[in-house]
Amino acid sequence: MQVDVYASVNDAQPDDLLTRTVIVIDVLRATSTIVTALAHGCRAIVPAETVRQAMKLQEAGDWLGGERSCQKISGFHLGNSPLEYRTPELAGKRVILTTTNGTRAIREAQTAHLVLAGSLLNASACASAALSAERDIAIVCAGTHDAFSLEDGLCAGLLVRRLERLAGKPVGTNDFGRAMKLAFESAEHRLAETILGCANGARLTKLGFREDVLFCAQTDRYELVPALADRELVKF
Amino acid sequence: MQVDVYASVNDAQPDDLLTRTVIVIDVLRATSTIVTALAHGCRAIVPAETVRQAMKLQEAGDWLGGERSCQKISGFHLGNSPLEYRTPELAGKRVILTTTNGTRAIREAQTAHLVLAGSLLNASACASAALSAERDIAIVCAGTHDAFSLEDGLCAGLLVRRLERLAGKPVGTNDFGRAMKLAFESAEHRLAETILGCANGARLTKLGFREDVLFCAQTDRYELVPALADRELVKF
Numbered sequence: 001m002q003v004d005v006y007a008s009v010n011d012a013q014p015d016d017l018l019t020r021t022v023i024v025i026d027v028l029r030a031t032s033t034i035v036t037a038l039a040h041g042c043r044a045i046v047p048a049e050t051v052r053q054a055m056k057l058q059e060a061g062d063w064l065g066g067e068r069s070c071q072k073i074s075g076f077h078l079g080n081s082p083l084e085y086r087t088p089e090l091a092g093k094r095v096i097l098t099t100t101n102g103t104r105a106i107r108e109a110q111t112a113h114l115v116l117a118g119s120l121l122n123a124s125a126c127a128s129a130a131l132s133a134e135r136d137i138a139i140v141c142a143g144t145h146d147a148f149s150l151e152d153g154l155c156a157g158l159l160v161r162r163l164e165r166l167a168g169k170p171v172g173t174n175d176f177g178r179a180m181k182l183a184f185e186s187a188e189h190r191l192a193e194t195i196l197g198c199a200n201g202a203r204l205t206k207l208g209f210r211e212d213v214l215f216c217a218q219t220d221r222y223e224l225v226p227a228l229a230d231r232e233l234v235k236f
Numbered sequence: 237m238q239v240d241v242y243a244s245v246n247d248a249q250p251d252d253l254l255t256r257t258v259i260v261i262d263v264l265r266a267t268s269t270i271v272t273a274l275a276h277g278c279r280a281i282v283p284a285e286t287v288r289q290a291m292k293l294q295e296a297g298d299w300l301g302g303e304r305s306c307q308k309i310s311g312f313h314l315g316n317s318p319l320e321y322r323t324p325e326l327a328g329k330r331v332i333l334t335t336t337n338g339t340r341a342i343r344e345a346q347t348a349h350l351v352l353a354g355s356l357l358n359a360s361a362c363a364s365a366a367l368s369a370e371r372d373i374a375i376v377c378a379g380t381h382d383a384f385s386l387e388d389g390l391c392a393g394l395l396v397r398r399l400e401r402l403a404g405k406p407v408g409t410n411d412f413g414r415a416m417k418l419a420f421e422s423a424e425h426r427l428a429e430t431i432l433g434c435a436n437g438a439r440l441t442k443l444g445f446r447e448d449v450l451f452c453a454q455t456d457r458y459e460l461v462p463a464l465a466d467r468e469l470v471k472f
Contacts, residue, residue: 007243007384007412148243150411175386175435176243182430183418194418199411 002136003163005156005177007148009105009140016138021130022112023159025119026142027151028200029080030102031226032119032216033065034233036082039222041091044232047103054098063090066098070207073098081212082121094232105142106228112138115228116236120155120191122222127162129225129236137163139177150183150198151216154191157184158219192217238372239399241392241413243384245341245376252374257366258348259395261355262378263387264436265316266338267462268355268452269301270469272318275458277327280468283339290334299326302334306443309334317448318357330468341378342464348374351464352472356391356427357457363398365461365472373399375413386419386434387452390427393420394455428453 006012009024016022025031034045046062048054051073054064065078065085072079080099097103109115114133118126130137139159141152157180164171173181187194195201195217196210204213227236242248245260252258261267270281282298284290287309290300301314301321308315316335333339345351350369354362366373375395377388393416400407409417423430431437431453432446440449463472 147410148412148415150414153411153415174383175389176384178386178430178434179384179389179415179419182420182422183415186418186421194414198414 002172004174005139008143009108020136020138021114021133022109023116023118023139025152025155026102030099031117033082034117035122037085044094046096047106048098054096057096062094065095101142117226120219123158124220125223151195153180157181238408240410241375244379245344256372256374257350257369258345259352259354259375261388261391262338266335267353269318270353271358273321276322280330282332283342284334290332293332298330301331337378353462356455359394360456361459387431389416393417
């Protein structure tokens with residue numbers, strides 16, 4: 001089985017996005033937030049690219065969530081902090097979510113056979129779900145405005161490791177996947193510290209979201225995998 | 237001091253290529269070959285993008301070197317194997333060199349304040365030369381046809397480490413630089429094995445160039461740093 005990792009959705013081979021199982025990663029914070037929301041009773045997350053599109057997709061009873069420049073959008077129910085999504089009020093609700101990088105990457109990958117949302121919080125469950133689809137896998141790091149983000153790369157490296165463990169053998173991967181696996185192996189025992197020190201970790205900490213970064217740096221907290229079905233992310 | 241690493245010359249910020257000291261890396265094999273050639277008496281290497289351009293740049297007494305699809309170009313004196321460039325016949329000669337990725341990356345970076353050729357073979361010397369220029373540094377991985385190559389990334393990670401050691405403190409770096417440093421730290425004690433297993437390492441081995449890969453995987457074999465001056469790479 002081939003498991004290739006891409007630094008951004010633009011780097012991915014268009015064919016891979018059609019034929020493979022795609023795992024989109026935006027550790028800080030979109031995919032971590034989506035996993036947390038579904039784990040706390042949210043029925044579905046609808047990724048939207050723009051604020052206008054989010055408002056257009058909203059139906060009666062839906063909540064709006066998202067951020068611009070890391071801050072909650074004015075008039076929205078929720079921002080993009082996973083901690084906010086642990087409220088019992090979310091039970092059974094649908095959330096239309098628009099973020100700067102993660103939700104855009106999910107929408108760009110939506111032509112794929114199967115799109116899963118991966119994060120450190122659900123890495124093992126995500127690897128297991130991807131493996132069950134019995135196709136080659138493309139792991140796409142959302143990054144930040146087309147630049148690579150370390151926390152997404154580390155999560156990709158962890159996923160390659162978990163996939164190897166579950167498959168019981170080394171899997172074929174591209175050089176970027178090899179590099180991310182090596183990077184994860186170096187950082188494994190100081191993951192929170194490493195992520196606090198990278199560009200997004202430092203930026204979020206400065207903006208008062210240090211607890212978000214620490215929350216998102218946890219591995220395998222949830223068993224749940226969001227999967228795209230009819231433009232909504234629901235439990236796989 | 238800021239030391240940013242880029243997966244390819246296209247990823248680099250255009251401003252960085254103007255104002256910074258640029259280190260171009262093509263471990264397999266262009267920059268390893270250039271370092272080896274200058275260490276064995278070659279007077280200068282002239283990077284050329286195409287075979288036609290190489291032949292046009294050739295003056296009386298110059299040799300032609302280079303590869304296409306890893307193989308020596310028909311009619312050229314030398315291919316792109318560093319081992320070939322250890323001949324005493326090269327003493328005092330100029331070589332016009334055209335390769336698929338490395339020489340192109342060097343030419344694309346040539347507007348920079350200072351362009352150095354880096355490889356595992358001259359990593360410490362290269363870090364020291366770059367530091368002496370007292371500017372921010374951009375480390376550009378040549379890659380392979382615009383895709384990231386692991387061996388270049390590992391060399392970039394080693395350079396960041398060497399720069400930190402020489403500077404006596406952590407240097408500022410982008411997330412890609414952080415990832416490459418972590419990857420190098422994982423692979424440091426099995427560098428040859430790791431490089432033999434990556435895409436270019438496996439390809440060159442298959443084509444009969446295993447000795448080249450092992451040669452290029454050595455760290456700090458040479459003290460010498462090629463620098464671009466008037467479109468020629470000469471000793472810094």
